[in-house]
Amino acid sequence: MHSKIVGEPFENVGFYTAGPWRHNAGNHGEFLISSESYGFAPLARVKGDKRSTLKAAKANACLMAAAPDLLTALYAMMEHCYDPDRDDDIVKAYKLATDAIAKAEGVTNAL
Numbered sequence: 001m002h003s004k005i006v007g008e009p010f011e012n013v014g015f016y017t018a019g020p021w022r023h024n025a026g027n028h029g030e031f032l033i034s035s036e037s038y039g040f041a042p043l044a045r046v047k048g049d050k051r052s053t054l055k056a057a058k059a060n061a062c063l064m065a066a067a068p069d070l071l072t073a074l075y076a077m078m079e080h081c082y083d084p085d086r087d088d089d090i091v092k093a094y095k096l097a098t099d100a101i102a103k104a105e106g107v108t109n110a111l
Contacts, residue, residue, distance in 0.1 A: 017043055019068030023061035029054050031061035071104055 017035045021043065026032045030047040034040065044064060048057035074097045081090065 016068070019072075021065040021068055023058075023065040025058075029057065031058055033061060033064050067104070071101065074101055 019035065021033055021035050023031050023033050023046075026042075026045065028047075030045050032042040033044040033046065034042045046057050046061040046064065048054055078094060078097055078101075081094070083090065
């Protein structure tokens with residue numbers, strides 16, 4: 001497996017906005033996801049609805065803001081931790097990581 005370069009375009013969806021991303025409280029119970037490197041316009045707005053709470057909306061915003069860091073960590077783990085001769089939980093974790101990366105890269109039928 002080759003090392004993925006952060007900021008390298010995904011084959012199916014192109015470039016994602018470089019991290020780090022952060023979340024900040026916005027107006028009316030929403031949270032804004034933004035990039036430190038691309039100005040003040042938010043990448044996304046996270047807002048709860050009647051079925052969720054403000055706490056759940058904040059948790060979702062935190063997870064979204066961590067996405068570039070999580071993706072980088074998965075690439076590093078996959079490059080340095082995989083041993084194809086093993087048949088255990090590491091192999092299962094590797095499969096979960098490849099599925100999650102495929103979903104992030106816009107590959108169909110991921111997760």
